Amino acid sequence: INAFFNGIDLFADNAAETLKNLFGFSRPLEELIYRHYELLREELERFFKYWPPEALKTLRESVEGELEDFLINGSPEQLDKIFIHIRDDLIFLINERAELFRRGSTSRELSSITKHLNAFMHPQGGENSVSDFYTISVLIKYGFFPGYSLAKGHVTARCLDNEGFVEIDRNYNIALREFAPLSRLYAVGKKYRPTRYNFYNADTKAGFRQRFIIIEDYIMPEKPDEPSFDNPAQLKLDSIHLTDPKLTLEGRPGDSENRRVIMGYDIRGIVKENHLGGFTAKSDGMITSFRRKDVVVLINVGSKRDIPNYGYGFYICPECGVIEENTPNGKDHFLRHLETIHNKHIQGERLNEYRRGIHAEFVSDVMVVGPFKSFEEAANYMESMKVGASIDLDISTSEIDSFINGREENYHVTFFETVPGGSGYIEVLFQYRESVMKTARTLLDSCDCKTACYRCLLSFWNQPYHSVLNRKKAIEVLDFIQTAGATTVVKIPGTRREKTSDGNLESPAEAKFLNIVREFGLPDPHLQYQVTISNMTTIADFAYPDIKLLIYIDGYTYHKGKGQEKIDLDRRQELILKASGYEVIRIGAKDLDDDEMMALYLQSISNSIQ
Numbered sequence: 001i002n003a004f005f006n007g008i009d010l011f012a013d014n015a016a017e018t019l020k021n022l023f024g025f026s027r028p029l030e031e032l033i034y035r036h037y038e039l040l041r042e043e044l045e046r047f048f049k050y051w052p053p054e055a056l057k058t059l060r061e062s063v064e065g066e067l068e069d070f071l072i073n074g075s076p077e078q079l080d081k082i083f084i085h086i087r088d089d090l091i092f093l094i095n096e097r098a099e100l101f102r103r104g105s106t107s108r109e110l111s112s113i114t115k116h117l118n119a120f121m122h123p124q125g126g127e128n129s130v131s132d133f134y135t136i137s138v139l140i141k142y143g144f145f146p147g148y149s150l151a152k153g154h155v156t157a158r159c160l161d162n163e164g165f166v167e168i169d170r171n172y173n174i175a176l177r178e179f180a181p182l183s184r185l186y187a188v189g190k191k192y193r194p195t196r197y198n199f200y201n202a203d204t205k206a207g208f209r210q211r212f213i214i215i216e217d218y219i220m221p222e223k224p225d226e227p228s229f230d231n232p233a234q235l236k237l238d239s240i241h242l243t244d245p246k247l248t249l250e251g252r253p254g255d256s257e258n259r260r261v262i263m264g265y266d267i268r269g270i271v272k273e274n275h276l277g278g279f280t281a282k283s284d285g286m287i288t289s290f291r292r293k294d295v296v297v298l299i300n301v302g303s304k305r306d307i308p309n310y311g312y313g314f315y316i317c318p319e320c321g322v323i324e325e326n327t328p329n330g331k332d333h334f335l336r337h338l339e340t341i342h343n344k345h346i347q348g349e350r351l352n353e354y355r356r357g358i359h360a361e362f363v364s365d366v367m368v369v370g371p372f373k374s375f376e377e378a379a380n381y382m383e384s385m386k387v388g389a390s391i392d393l394d395i396s397t398s399e400i401d402s403f404i405n406g407r408e409e410n411y412h413v414t415f416f417e418t419v420p421g422g423s424g425y426i427e428v429l430f431q432y433r434e435s436v437m438k439t440a441r442t443l444l445d446s447c448d449c450k451t452a453c454y455r456c457l458l459s460f461w462n463q464p465y466h467s468v469l470n471r472k473k474a475i476e477v478l479d480f481i482q483t484a485g486a487t488t489v490v491k492i493p494g495t496r497r498e499k500t501s502d503g504n505l506e507s508p509a510e511a512k513f514l515n516i517v518r519e520f521g522l523p524d525p526h527l528q529y530q531v532t533i534s535n536m537t538t539i540a541d542f543a544y545p546d547i548k549l550l551i552y553i554d555g556y557t558y559h560k561g562k563g564q565e566k567i568d569l570d571r572r573q574e575l576i577l578k579a580s581g582y583e584v585i586r587i588g589a590k591d592l593d594d595d596e597m598m599a600l601y602l603q604s605i606s607n608s609i610q
């Protein structure tokens with residue numbers, strides 16, 4: 001692994017750029033792995049000798065065919081992900097080092113980073129133990145084995161202290177809370193504080209800087225060519241996209257700190273109505289709509305504790321990304337930072353210009369429901385649906401999340417996926433919404449608490465709504481929606497159009513894939529290509545028959561109770577196909593929005609064609 005990065009000068013001016021353009025790791029790995037196939041098999045067998053027999057039996061039964069073959073064949077793909085991860089670590093360290101230099105810092109951190117990069121560049125040198133250990137630690141962390149997946153659409157916070165490199169990954173909805181300026185993180189027995197957003201390389205990205213208009217519970221993007229509301233409560237908030245938080249070690253959690261402080265933030269959400277179409281169900285003024293791959297923006301507008309006293313936002317340095325909380329104490333720190341680091345002397349009101357929200361923008365299926373007459377009604381409906389979905393559909397609060405946006409008797413609830421563009425859960429929620437509501441109603445009705453309790457509506461995650469949650473109110477809202485009369489489901493067209501209109505394509509994901517193939521300059525593949533081997537027939541979404549290459553787009557396959565069966569069937573087919581000399585590439589629908597992943601897939605397809 002270290003050798004793969006050999007020949008790249010990590011101290012060169014353009015090192016971060018060079019690394020960013022690096023991909024296609026799996027090909028040379030595959031060759032390497034197949035050359036040493038027998039050796040790897042022997043090593044695995046030796047390794048499994050130390051396993052408890054019961055655990056090994058379970059593991060063997062969970063895969064098709066030989067466990068050892070399964071693990072070895074799956075390795076290149078997994079190693080690819082690890083490579084990309086290590087590459088991003090290096091980019092982070094290079095940026096971090098440049099920033100420390102710029103500040104004229106001579107801290108131990110700087111020498112620690114330099115040592116780390118040096119060791120990485122010279123794995124055979126005197127300091128190879130450092131980088132060997134590092135590489136192994138990454139391999140261990142992500143498990144060299146197939147079957148795990150690195151979540152897409154997440155943020156990685158990093159810390160390099162004297163004792164090593166620590167990373168914490170979070171999906172956007174959680175990252176906006178945990179990596180916000182007032183939060184403390186606990187990992188590997190230590191306590192960390194987010195101190196800086198490493199954004200100075202990313203700030204040319206579209207959507208990086210945004211401005212929002214806030215009127216109490218309502219938030220909307222500022223549109224420069226539209227007149228704004230004439231409302232004294234209206235407020236404009238500048239915001240930056242959350243990216244690459246840097247953590248600073250703050251010590252070890254003491255015994256007195258058994259009770260970890262959960263910081264409350266005011267997290268808002270906006271749906272941009274930029275989607276691939278969907279469905280809408282109307283009944284007596286209530287509208288429920290499902291929209292495929294819409295654009296969602298989540299915004300942390302400040303801490304609930306500080307907004308009433310000091311206003312929205314956090315102090316964020318536009319030059320180096322240093323963050324401070326929005327309190328008199330944070331303000332002092334921030335003033336001193338501007339003076340000592342940037343030689344800027346800012347006074348009074350002008351310091352408010354440095355206050356920013358933190359946002360994340362991503363693509364997800366959404367279900368939007370409304371209008372509700374009050375925030376309270378919206379909150380009770382929203383939390384009832386989550387309770388119902390967890391019982392009825394086995395969808396947990398870590399898989400879907402939601403927010404309320406609105407004003408003046410016009411509130412809407414939006415449900416979205418926490419793994420952006422991924423699971424298909426929102427579509428399931430839309431399809432089964434009636435049954436979810438019934439399940440929720442039954443549960444709420446059977447509880448005997450006065451307003452709400454942890455057996456019915458309350459949970460650790462919905463603390464921000466505890467003051468308005470009330471099971472009787474929730475039943476009222478559910479009954480209103482259900483008795484509102486017959487619903488008609490209408491198809492809604494996309495506001496974002498696919499560039500192609502091939503009638504043969506089964507899903508928007510497949511249409512998207514074809515676009516990407518064409519953009520990459522590869523020849524058009526066959527569509528819906530059928531292969532029959534003895535008594536097994538399969539239809540590949542795309543194929544290059546000349547070179548026996550089949551491409552499947554995995555997505556939208558989740559249907560109630562059917563998910564696992566479908567996956568097992570595909571795996572079995574895949575083994576039969578491989579045994580007959582076919583190469584099979586499976587692309588997750590969520591990867592279609594990930595340029596990095598797609599570049600890898602297309603490079604690998606292109607290599608096969610040539």
Ligand SMILES: [Zn+2]
Binds near residue numbers: 086089138
């Ligand atoms: Zn890492």
Ligand SMILES: [Zn+2]
Binds near residue numbers: 317
């Ligand atoms: Zn700064």
Ligand SMILES: [Zn+2]
Binds near residue numbers: 449451453455456
């Ligand atoms: Zn209860």
